[in-house]
Amino acid sequence: MSAPAVRTGVWFIGARGSVATTATAGCAALAAGLHPAAGMVTETAPFAGSGLPPVGSLVFGGHDTLDCPLPKRAEVLAAGGVLPHGLPSAVHSELAAADAEIRPGGPLSGDIRTDEELVTAFAADLTDFTRRNGLARTVVVNVASTEPAPDPGARRLPASSLYAAAALRAGCPYVNFTPSTGLRTPVLQAAVAASALPHAGRDGKTGQTLLRSVLAPMFVQRALPVRAWSGTNLLGGGDGASLADPAAAAAKNAGKERVLADTLGAAPEGEVHIDDVPALGDWKTAWDHIAFDGFLGARMVLQTTWQGCDSALAAPLVLDLARLLARAHEVGLTGPRPELGFYFKDPDGGPAALSAQYLALLSFAERLRGEK
Ligand SMILES: NC(=O)c1ccc[n+]([C@@H]2O[C@H](COP(=O)([O-])OP(=O)(O)OC[C@H]3O[C@@H](n4cnc5c(N)ncnc54)[C@H](O)[C@@H]3O)[C@@H](O)[C@H]2O)c1
16 A cells, blocks of 8 residues: 555654553554544544545654653553554554654753753754654644643743643644643743644543533533532553642543533532552543432432543544644644534533534534635
């Protein structure tokens, strides 16, 4: 099969993490026809003809602060049941090629580089990747470990914002799939406006919050007052370990709770908890307990259990977002893209209910088809 003429770069911040490794291996598997594209919305009929870059035209690279080779990371994920058995060897050459395009991230411990020096180095890595591979464009996707919410008095930008600034400087569309700050800092607003680049965020909506954005409108539409909505998550893996830090978990939970406040009109009583259970690896269980009133105040409860493989939920969405933003850039769309709220817990505007977000996404697919 001859390689497509126009190729698009996908640059992962956190390129050796579970989500990035699953997306890189999964994209190679799809391009080779080894698996159907379950979970990839952009492979469904409404997106045919929208001009999205084909999965086989995506070229991967990224930054990470770890140096474990990508084929080895994929073997670990296969041993944990995240990737199908045999997939890492079937796509070994694609994983090795992506591994060769991963550059050291930062700031590393003891790093004496200033923010400006780090942004310059990251932007140079992006430009080099795009030029050397003859890519039409490169979309930067943040899938690095969740950072604690930044201290308002901090003098330094968080790493996620340094990478986001580098993306702007290198002229790359940007996706923030994590709850970390990224572009959402006043310090970068002038650069964001001047860049005229499309961007989308933040924090992928893959499991518990996805379910919440479907169920909350049901209570509103059926006029059933929600008295309390509580949730607990058990997960392991790198994400579980990062979220064991209460400050990082607070950043994550704010997004989960925001979906309810936006849909119900006010945040109901109840909290979300995240417990790190390393033995579960990438497999997550999320329970929700929803107390609501029925006719004449009859007290009722809905309980849900979500069991999913975190990276297998996230990876197809990450590929969707990279393709959508690449095409948005190609047709000259700029700024935040509220049409992509379907994918995020804390979107850049747009409706809060999943069904309305899906309709907005379909209109976006139409728009991408028509513009050039
Ligand atoms: N369903 C999901 O999996 C899901 C949903 C929404 C959001 N997310 C977010 O996606 C992110 C990735 O999740 P994961 O399970 O792949 O986590 P992971 O721990 O497996 O991977 C994170 C990677 O980021 C790297 N990293 C950390 N600091 C870095 C830095 N300064 N520069 C470059 N790389 C850095 C780590 O070395 C690691 O390889 C997390 O922030 C998570 O909250 C995941």
